[in-house]
Amino acid sequence: MATTNHAERYMKFYNNMIRLQNIQSEVHIAEVWSEALMQNTVQSSSGCICSRLQDRDCINGNPRIGIPSAIVHLYNEQVKRRKVPVSWIAAYLHDVLPDQMQCDWQHFQLSHRCIVGDCVNPQHLCWESASTNQSRGYGVCRVICTHCRQMLCHCQNLHDPHCV
Ligand SMILES: [Zn+2]
Ligand SMILES: [Zn+2]
Ligand SMILES: [Zn+2]
Helix, strand or coil: CCCCCHHHHHHHHHHHHHHHHHHCCCCCHHHHHHHHHHCCEEECCCCCEEECCCCCCCCCCCCEEECCHHHHHHCCCCCCCCEEEHHHHHHHHCCCCCCCCCCCHHHCEEEECCCCCCECCHHHEEEECHHHHHHCCCHHHHCECCCCCCEHHHHCCCCCCCCC
């Protein structure tokens, strides 16, 4: 399986937003993204904030959102209109960044600690390797410890940060 440079592409997106905001102050980029992101969200009892945005290009998992026209305009038509994963927007708005001191960070994925693909709660997001991402949520992580009543992942430090 080919590994893709998710985190590297995310940092390009993130830095683009910072750069655009610095050269242009008429549009408050974070506000535009925040409004676009929070349309049709549903909060669950487990603390997830799930996006109900429909994405017909995305069959399952992390839905994506078109770049709002106000932000496309700032690019001076240098980029084509593209879609960005909704989790990237949450990460951008809350400064959830990959640790660039870690080996191979460029290939990290934006992982859901809650394993809910359309969740945009920034506290449920972290950058980590594809293999760590894929190992989340398997049986034992979500078992409730009989001693402390927390999920075993938390109690036994199976993942860092632990699954929620
Ligand atoms: Zn969640
Ligand atoms: Zn325990
Ligand atoms: Zn876990």
